[in-house]
Amino acid sequence: MKSFKEYIAYPxxxxxxxxxxVPLLVVVWFSFLSNPDFKAGVYTFTLDNYxxxxxxxxxxxxxxxFLYAVIxxxxxxxxxxxxxxxxxxxxxxxxxxxxxxxxxPMWVNFLLRTYAWMVLLSGSGLxxxxxxxxxxxxxxxxxxxxxxxxxxxxxxxxxxLLPIYTALKKIDPDLLRAATDLGANHFQxxxxxxxxxxxxxxxxxxxxxxxxxxSTFVISNLLGGGKYMLVGNLIEQQFLTLNNWNFGSAxxxxxxxxxxxxxxxxxxxxxxxxxxxxxxx
Amino acid sequence: MKKIFRNLAFGLILLFLYAPIxxxxxxxxxxxxxxxxxxxxxxxxxxxxxxxxxxxxxLYYTLIIAVVATTVSTIVGxxxxxxxxxxxxxxxxPYLLLNNIPVLVPDIVMGITxxxxxxFAGMKMGLTTIIIAHITFCIPxxxxxxxxxxxxxxxxxxxxxxxxxxxPRQAFWKVLFPEILPGITSGALIAFTLSIDDFVISFFTAxxxxxxxxxxxxxxxxxxxxxxxxxxxxxxFGCIMVLLILINIRSEKGIKHIQ
Numbered sequence: 093m094k095s096f097k098e099y100i101a102y103p104x105x106x107x108x109x110x111x112x113x114v115p116l117l118v119v120v121w122f123s124f125l126s127n128p129d130f131k132a133g134v135y136t137f138t139l140d141n142y143x144x145x146x147x148x149x150x151x152x153x154x155x156x157x158f159l160y161a162v163i164x165x166x167x168x169x170x171x172x173x174x175x176x177x178x179x180x181x182x183x184x185x186x187x188x189x190x191x192x193x194x195x196x197p198m199w200v201n202f203l204l205r206t207y208a209w210m211v212l213l214s215g216s217g218l219x220x221x222x223x224x225x226x227x228x229x230x231x232x233x234x235x236x237x238x239x240x241x242x243x244x245x246x247x248x249x250x251x252x253l254l255p256i257y258t259a260l261k262k263i264d265p266d267l268l269r270a271a272t273d274l275g276a277n278h279f280q281x282x283x284x285x286x287x288x289x290x291x292x293x294x295x296x297x298x299x300x301x302x303x304x305x306x307s308t309f310v311i312s313n314l315l316g317g318g319k320y321m322l323v324g325n326l327i328e329q330q331f332l333t334l335n336n337w338n339f340g341s342a343x344x345x346x347x348x349x350x351x352x353x354x355x356x357x358x359x360x361x362x363x364x365x366x367x368x369x370x371x372x373x
Numbered sequence: 374m375k376k377i378f379r380n381l382a383f384g385l386i387l388l389f390l391y392a393p394i395x396x397x398x399x400x401x402x403x404x405x406x407x408x409x410x411x412x413x414x415x416x417x418x419x420x421x422x423x424x425x426x427x428x429x430x431x432l433y434y435t436l437i438i439a440v441v442a443t444t445v446s447t448i449v450g451x452x453x454x455x456x457x458x459x460x461x462x463x464x465x466x467p468y469l470l471l472n473n474i475p476v477l478v479p480d481i482v483m484g485i486t487x488x489x490x491x492x493f494a495g496m497k498m499g500l501t502t503i504i505i506a507h508i509t510f511c512i513p514x515x516x517x518x519x520x521x522x523x524x525x526x527x528x529x530x531x532x533x534x535x536x537x538x539x540x541p542r543q544a545f546w547k548v549l550f551p552e553i554l555p556g557i558t559s560g561a562l563i564a565f566t567l568s569i570d571d572f573v574i575s576f577f578t579a580x581x582x583x584x585x586x587x588x589x590x591x592x593x594x595x596x597x598x599x600x601x602x603x604x605x606x607x608x609x610f611g612c613i614m615v616l617l618i619l620i621n622i623r624s625e626k627g628i629k630h631i632q
Binding site for chain 1: 379382383386387389390391392393394396397400407410449450452453454455456457458459460461464468471472474475477478479480481482485486487488489490493505506509512523526528529530531532535541566569570572573577586587590591594595597598602603605606609610613617
């Protein structure tokens with residue numbers, strides 16, 4: 093392959109510099125500027141934007157985003173892990189069919205999927221009517237915290253299922269049989285063999301749900317009715333309605349820091365796991 | 374007993390995943406503006422949908438953006454993957470790091486950074502900015518799909534073809550290209566789906582004049598429930614099902630052909 097030289101990738105390198113690296117640096121830079129000074133053309137370095145974020149109102153909002161994302165991730169995991177095990181226990185062709193059936197809803201536009209829950213949860217919607225029959229009158233589930241979390245679970249569930257399924261499928265059934273043969277009971281086999289071997293899948297599934305959930309503003313706007321502001325909503329608001337880009341940039345930096353911290357922790361977990369995996373063999 | 378439990382679990386999860394979509398489909402034929410009891414069959418929401426210039430234009434923009442972004446990012450991504458494959462390690466690492474940023478960073482951050490850049494550079498928000506943004510977040514996925522294909526190739530496959538008398542053009546199209554084609558196809562498919570489905574990045578880089586389907590649905594849904602959206606989702610879901618069945622038939626034919 094020596095006939096091909098690395099310089100054919102240089103144009104893309106330039107593209108990445110202009111449209112990925114520079115914009116990120118611009119936002120980092122913005123986050124350290126004070127707003128009025130920037131408009132006057134005078135650049136003053138300041139930490140005010142980050143200090144402003146330390147206000148209890150914003151901290152509570154950050155806590156809420158984190159909490160909702162964690163709850164959604166945990167719910168997805170609780171459903172996806174047993175489900176993944178059930179799918180793996182099916183014969184091969186039915187496994188594929190099941191996975192395809194789980195993915196098809198993902199091909200429906202993300203906004204439409206969220207909108208569908210608006211219809212289901214609304215005051216005149218099916219769920220409220222059903223609750224009405226049970227005696228709970230005029231219950232609207234739309235624009236509640238549960239609706240926001242439900243929207244996260246519904247939209248991101250397949251991201252949890254797929255890596256878990258792939259990890260479970262890769263486990264050699266002989267290993268599980270060997271564990272039981274060597275005297276492990278079902279619980280021990282599960283905790284000591286199955287969970288550790290599927291841990292990389294679990295971790296990447298959790299990441300794939302947590303990251304979009306913690307940064308969403310669509311779900312909280314449509315299903316929460318704007319009542320439950322998340323970090324994403326705050327960023328959107330600062331950039332699009334309040335035009336306070338400097339504060340908005342600072343919040344984005346906080347959000348990125350959280351995500352990279354979580355990514356780092358995930359790598360730490362799977363990194364260790366890979367080591368013990370080596371020892372196991 | 375175990376089987377019953379298993380089927381029950383599958384049934385419940387499929388109900389959870391499909392119920393919202395089915396409800397949308399059913400209500401798209403309901404002759405009532407509220408999503409309450411059944412008020413009779415109607416096609417008026419479909420008629421209204423096709424009279425809505427705004428939605429039709431959004432559909433047109435969505436397709437234009439997706440086709441341009443997919444074409445550009447597939448070509449550029451494949452060529453760049455080849456370049457990165459041949460790259461010295463010192464340069465390869467920063468390339469892959471930068472390339473991974475759009476994959477790892479949340480959409481909203483990609484959206485605001487690009488928007489800041491466009492406004493900073495004095496560019497007018499519109500079709501150009503949205504297409505640039507889509508190309509930027511599509512190329513990384515193409516590279517991630519194509520690069521492993523290059524890594525798996527025998528070291529001197531291209532030169533071997535040349536030695537055996539192929540012209541460089543033949544060696545590329547008849548030897549190298551078929552080997553990496555599956556990667557290119559899946560990269561292009563990922564790019565196309567991401568572009569069609571994208572809301573957040575488009576939302577920040579679209580400006581006022583241009584709007585894709587996601588943005589249109591968002592602004593309609595923010596105002597509350599709208600039966601026209603139900604009709605739109607039914608049509609889109611129908612298209613997906615037809616596409617899936619077509620792919621299925623084609624692959625079954627392929628299997629028969631091999632047999």
